[in-house]
Amino acid sequence: MSEVIVVTSGKGGVGKSTTTANLGVGLAMRGQKVVLIDTDTGLRNLDLLLGLENRIMYDLVDVIEGRVEIRKALVRHKKFENLQLLPTSQVKDKSAVNPADLMALCDELRKEYDYVIIDCPAGIEQGFQTAIAGADTAIVVTMPEVSAVRDADKIIGELGRSEKDNIKLIINRIRPAMVDSGEMMDMDDINDILAIKCIGQVPDDIKVVTSANRGEPVVGDNDSQAGKAYANIVGRIMGEDIPFMEFEKEGFFAKLKKAFGM
Amino acid sequence: MSRDLVTIKGGKDGFRLLVDSSASMEEIEAEIKKKLEENPGFFPEGTKFELEVADLDRSVKKGIDQLLSKHGFGVDKSPKADNHTADNIRGIKKTGQPEQTTVQEMMVLNRTIRGGEEVTSQSSILICGNVNPGAHVIAGGSIDIRGKCRGMVHAGAWGDTNAVIIADRLMPSQIRIANMIARSPDSMEQSDFAERAYIKDGQIVIEPIER
Numbered sequence: 095m096s097e098v099i100v101v102t103s104g105k106g107g108v109g110k111s112t113t114t115a116n117l118g119v120g121l122a123m124r125g126q127k128v129v130l131i132d133t134d135t136g137l138r139n140l141d142l143l144l145g146l147e148n149r150i151m152y153d154l155v156d157v158i159e160g161r162v163e164i165r166k167a168l169v170r171h172k173k174f175e176n177l178q179l180l181p182t183s184q185v186k187d188k189s190a191v192n193p194a195d196l197m198a199l200c201d202e203l204r205k206e207y208d209y210v211i212i213d214c215p216a217g218i219e220q221g222f223q224t225a226i227a228g229a230d231t232a233i234v235v236t237m238p239e240v241s242a243v244r245d246a247d248k249i250i251g252e253l254g255r256s257e258k259d260n261i262k263l264i265i266n267r268i269r270p271a272m273v274d275s276g277e278m279m280d281m282d283d284i285n286d287i288l289a290i291k292c293i294g295q296v297p298d299d300i301k302v303v304t305s306a307n308r309g310e311p312v313v314g315d316n317d318s319q320a321g322k323a324y325a326n327i328v329g330r331i332m333g334e335d336i337p338f339m340e341f342e343k344e345g346f347f348a349k350l351k352k353a354f355g356m
Numbered sequence: 357m358s359r360d361l362v363t364i365k366g367g368k369d370g371f372r373l374l375v376d377s378s379a380s381m382e383e384i385e386a387e388i389k390k391k392l393e394e395n396p397g398f399f400p401e402g403t404k405f406e407l408e409v410a411d412l413d414r415s416v417k418k419g420i421d422q423l424l425s426k427h428g429f430g431v432d433k434s435p436k437a438d439n440h441t442a443d444n445i446r447g448i449k450k451t452g453q454p455e456q457t458t459v460q461e462m463m464v465l466n467r468t469i470r471g472g473e474e475v476t477s478q479s480s481i482l483i484c485g486n487v488n489p490g491a492h493v494i495a496g497g498s499i500d501i502r503g504k505c506r507g508m509v510h511a512g513a514w515g516d517t518n519a520v521i522i523a524d525r526l527m528p529s530q531i532r533i534a535n536m537i538a539r540s541p542d543s544m545e546q547s548d549f550a551e552r553a554y555i556k557d558g559q560i561v562i563e564p565i566e567r
């Protein structure tokens with residue numbers, strides 16, 4: 095049974111593309127056949143996060159407009175041949191793709207892949223409506239920040255009105271020390287407001303950025319808290335019951351250990 | 357302050373516009389304008405008001421019609437006359453307040469009301485779920501929230517000063533009852549019990565309740 099998942103947020107810059115890339119690689123590492131679709135036209139960056147920029151020949155708009163077959167436009171991941179990317183265009187008009195087009199495309203890809211994951215643009219305009227059209231599941235990414243949670247709340251309402259009822263939450267860029275000191279919203283507050291099932295709590299981790307720069311998502315890197323958190327999310331998506339981890343605090347001893355390279 | 361020359365009430369069949377027949381057209385016009393501007397965006401475009409005018413002048417009726425259509429509204433030309441008669445208007449004159457509406461319906465919602473959402477009903481509203489920040493709940497009657505209220509709530513929105521607001525946790529950004537507004541303190545203390553807000557001696561007061 096294959097699943098079409100849309101990764102969305104409302105607010106930009108909260109980690110949609112990062113999440114999409116990490117879930118894609120993580121699921122591929124677990125042997126799943128995965129295709130990622132970038133629908134954030136004009137702000138293409140999923141290819142960068144996956145280190146595939148120089149391999150792009152065609153894009154989503156070419157496929158929708160019938161210039162090439164899907165198969166030809168898919169870019170295969172260097173390391174995981176069961177992971178493919180359907181990139182988007184940086185130059186073409188974003189209104190070129192409508193909800194019905196994407197729905198038809200998802201249904202086509204469903205036949206061959208275990209997971210189709212769609213990276214959604216920010217906002218609730220047409221791009222959002224298009225991105226969610228073919229999805230069975232929506233993953234809403236938010237951050238422990240009042241404005242990001244507000245936007246997530248709106249997006250959840252919007253998804254409900256579009257009859258998308260299977261909605262999961264990922265809270266990204268958590269800083270445990272700030273949560274403890276009350277400077278950041280805590281997980282219970284966020285879950286209380288958003289009231290949807292939380293499948294991931296990802297700490298703020300510099301390794302997310304450095305690994306993205308190398309084009310290798312951090313998932314599965316056991317030296318990274320975020321890497322572990324993404325691997326846990328992958329497991330939960332595959333139906334495993336994995337408890338949420340306790341974050342290490344950047345306390346005195348942690349810093350000391352780092353200083354000595356421990 | 358003198359009593360209202362114009363009262364807008366929510367009923368089962370739509371909005372009713374009650375006009376004091378002793379008022380002049382200028383006074384009525386000013387009142388209606390004020391009422392509409394007090395609640396911008398409150399009445400959906402194209403709303404038809406049922407005019408309650410037992411002995412209003414034809415020219416005044418026409419004036420009201422024109423005024424409303426200027427605002428994108430209209431007058432319901434086929435009022436269901438029977439129970440809304442001149443007596444109603446006299447009742448208002450006496451007490452200076454709209455009398456209890458005959459409608460005792462309640463809108464019931466079993467879900468979270470999320471940011472950006474607006475729930476409006478001319479009756480009372482019962483919500484089994486949270487009202488989130490950025491959500492608006494507007495009722496002609498009272499509002500009862502079986503959950504946490506963090507949004508904006510307006511009870512008695514058409515002037516019913518007897519309306520109340522109840523929530524398991526009352527921590528809204530703003531409470532309005534009839535034409536009174538209470539804003540939450542900038543740093544909100546967490547409430548640990550159910551509370552009720554109502555108007556007492558011309559002020560919105562909040563008190564804990566058992567439930």
Ligand SMILES: Nc1ncnc2c1ncn2[C@@H]1O[C@H](COP(=O)(O)OP(=O)(O)O)[C@@H](O)[C@H]1O
Nearest residue numbers: 106107108109110111112267297298299302303
């Ligand atoms: N858990 C994290 N820790 C640190 N940085 C992160 C984390 N998640 C995302 N980022 C960074 O935040 C920025 C925005 O992320 P991105 O995935 O592009 O957001 P979106 O696609 O929602 O606009 C990027 O620079 C990314 O590297």
Ligand SMILES: [Mg+2]
Nearest residue numbers: 110111134139
């Ligand atoms: Mg992005």
